[in-house]
Amino acid sequence: MPRSACRPRSVRPRDRRRAGRARGAAPHERPPSSLSRSHAGASRNCPACPPRYRASRSADPRAYGCYGRAMRLAVVGHIEWIRFARVRHVPSPGGIEHATETWQGAGGGGAVAAVQLAKLGGTCLFLSALGDDPVAGDVRADLLSDHVELHAAERRGPTRTAFTMIDDTGERTIITIGERLEPHGEDGLPWDQLGGADGVFFTAGDVRALRAARRARVVVATSRVLGVLADGGLQLDAIVGSADDPGERYEAGLVSPEPRLVVRTEGPSGGSWEAADGARGRYAAATPPGPIADMYGAGDSFQAGLTFGLASGLDIDAALALAARCGAFAVTGRGPTGGQLTASGLRA
Numbered sequence: 001m002p003r004s005a006c007r008p009r010s011v012r013p014r015d016r017r018r019a020g021r022a023r024g025a026a027p028h029e030r031p032p033s034s035l036s037r038s039h040a041g042a043s044r045n046c047p048a049c050p051p052r053y054r055a056s057r058s059a060d061p062r063a064y065g066c067y068g069r070a071m072r073l074a075v076v077g078h079i080e081w082i083r084f085a086r087v088r089h090v091p092s093p094g095g096i097e098h099a100t101e102t103w104q105g106a107g108g109g110g111a112v113a114a115v116q117l118a119k120l121g122g123t124c125l126f127l128s129a130l131g132d133d134p135v136a137g138d139v140r141a142d143l144l145s146d147h148v149e150l151h152a153a154e155r156r157g158p159t160r161t162a163f164t165m166i167d168d169t170g171e172r173t174i175i176t177i178g179e180r181l182e183p184h185g186e187d188g189l190p191w192d193q194l195g196g197a198d199g200v201f202f203t204a205g206d207v208r209a210l211r212a213a214r215r216a217r218v219v220v221a222t223s224r225v226l227g228v229l230a231d232g233g234l235q236l237d238a239i240v241g242s243a244d245d246p247g248e249r250y251e252a253g254l255v256s257p258e259p260r261l262v263v264r265t266e267g268p269s270g271g272s273w274e275a276a277d278g279a280r281g282r283y284a285a286a287t288p289p290g291p292i293a294d295m296y297g298a299g300d301s302f303q304a305g306l307t308f309g310l311a312s313g314l315d316i317d318a319a320l321a322l323a324a325r326c327g328a329f330a331v332t333g334r335g336p337t338g339g340q341l342t343a344s345g346l347r348a
Contacts (some may be wrong), residue, residue: 001099004048006018006271012286015318016239020078023334029219032323035232037319043214049216051093060121064340070122071120071121071122071198071199071308071311071312072125072196072197072198072199073118073120073121073123073124073125073198073199073200073307073308073311074117074124074125074126074127074193074194074197074199074200074201074213074216075110075113075114075117075124075125075126075127075128075200075201075202075203075304075348076107076110076127076183076194076201076202076203076204076205076209076210076212077108077110077111077113077114077126077127077128077182077183077201077202077203077204077205077215078108078109078110078111078128078129078160078180078203078204079106079107079108079110079111079128079129079130079139079152079158079160079179079181079184080105080108080111080159080160080161080162081105081106081107081135081138081139081160081161082104082105082106082107082108082161082162082163082164082182082296082335082336083102083104083161083162083163083261084101084102084103084105084164084165084166084294084296084334084335084346085099085101085102085163085164085165085166086099086101086102086165086166086167087099087100087166087167088100088163088167088168088258089167089168090165091221093317095174096177099262101192102339103334104138104303105108105142105335105336105337106139106142106143106162106305107162107296107297107335107336108136108162108203109203109204109222109224109300109303109318110126110128110203110204110298111126111128111139111143111148111336112247112300112304112336113201113203113300113304113336114126114146114148114303114304115143115146115148115231115304115309115336115337116301116304116308116326116330116337116341117199117201117307118146118147118148119146119147119337119340119341119342119343120304120308120326120341120342120343121308121343122147122343123147123148123149124147124148124149124195124226125149125151125188125190125197126148126149126151127152127183127191127194127205128148128150128151128152128153128182128183128204129152129154129155129181129183129184129187129210130152130154130155130159130181130183131154131156131157131158131159131160131178131181132139132154132155132156132157133157133158133159133249134249135158135159135161135185135316136154136159137151139152139159144149146337148199151187151190152183152190152261153183153184153187153188154187154190155181157178157179158178159178159181160176160177160178160179160180160181161176161177161324162174162175162176162177163175163177164294164296166293167298167335168212168296169292170293170294170295170331171295172294172295174296174297175270177209179321180204181208182204182205182207182209182347183204183205183209184205184208184209184347185205185206185207185208185209185211185212186208187263190208191212191336192323194212194213194215194216195215195216197215197217197292197310198216198217198218198312199217199218199220199237199307199308199310199311199336200213200216200217200218200219200220200307201219201220201221201303201304202220202221202222202225202236203221203222203300203301204220204225205222205225205228206228207228207263208234210228210229210232210234211232211234214232216235217311218237218307218310219236219238220236220237220238220239220240220243220303220306220307220310221236221238221239221240221259222239222240222241222303223239223240223241223242223248223249223250224248226250226254226255229254229255230241230255230256233256233257233303234257235257235258235259235260236255236260237259237260237261237310238259238260238261238262238263238306238307238310239259239261239262239263240263240265240302240303240306241262241263241264241265242264242265242266243264243265243266243271243272244266244267248336249264250262250319252265258276258326259276260275261273261274261275261276261308261316262274262275263320265299265302267285268285269285270282270283270284270324271283271285273316275283275316277294279316281316281317282283283317283320283321283323283324284324285324285327285328286321286324286327286328286331287328288328288329288331289328289329290305290332290339291333292331293331293332293333293334293338293339294333294335294336294338294339295331295333295334296334296335296336297330297337297340298327298330298331300326300330300336301326301330301336301337301340301341302323302324302326302327302330303323303326304326305319305322305324305325305326305327305341306322307322308322309322309323322346324338325341325345326341329341329345
């Protein structure tokens with residue numbers, strides 16, 4: 001790759017003055033960085049990539065390519081270690097069903113989103129919590145292989161696990177085991193790095209963790225943690241909820257100030273969006289690029305795609321179209337991350 005492929009663009013004097021004024025702004029009010037790098041391939045030594053967000057030495061920098069300027073992405077949330085079993089159908093009460101395939105890997109909303117963001121942006125910072133058991137080591141190794149830079153506070157007790165059955169239609173049935181472990185703002189995690197992030201997706205944590213996440217330029221949160229979002233009293237860039245699931249429904253007034261964007265998903269019917277300025281619209285579901293294999297993680301991949309799109313500066317329609325593609329790709333692979341959209345797929 002030519003030496004110039006990863007060099008930042010030259011900055012005109014007028015742009016330097018603008019950049020100087022921006023330094024005094026709050027982190028989430030600063031304009032996007034003007035750094036750019038080649039689509040031809042990413043280098044772990046690329047000067048456009050802040051050192052703490054470069055891929056680990058064990059990662060192949062060409063695995064996912066790169067997309068536009070160097071993106072600094074992060075997730076604050078939870079992890080579960082999932083044991084999967086593929087069955088013809090979920091057994092009825094008292095019944096027995098034979099598994100035709102089994103596997104295991106890191107899951108949970110935070111982990112799935114972190115891997116999706118890493119596949120789109122090259123790497124992803126992930127702040128979470130794990131138990132003090134051997135499962136925690138399995139989680140770390142699994143996420144490292146997917147270019148996720150995990151920093152997890154250690155809790156006494158087991159890491160949360162889950163058992164998931166995938167039937168012939170790809171639908172998943174999940175049984176969680178143990179307490180969900182969440183990062184807290186008082187944990188000794190690199191919270192300061194969130195201040196330099198372009199986009200953060202928040203799936204779990206306390207109010208102090210949410211406030212640390214809000215230092216990023218763009219923050220998207222799931223409606224599953226409405227209690228924390230309401231207590232935080234911070235304006236978020238987007239909250240993603242469900243139009244159908246009562247446990248994930250967002251109604252106006254539940255969080256103050258209102259988020260800049262509310263997205264309500266409707267599965268294969270797409271969904272709707274509403275902006276704080278009163279604008280509203282709908283988005284269409286994307287067509288999966290292959291047969292549906294496993295629906296686990298589709299929603300988390302969708303939300304990660306929305307985070308990436310908004311952090312990239314896309315408008316609402318374009319960001320939701322990207323999110324829909326992420327959700328559609330996710331259902332075509334084994335497990336929550338096997339079919340996820342990559343940076344090379346963005347240009348296809």
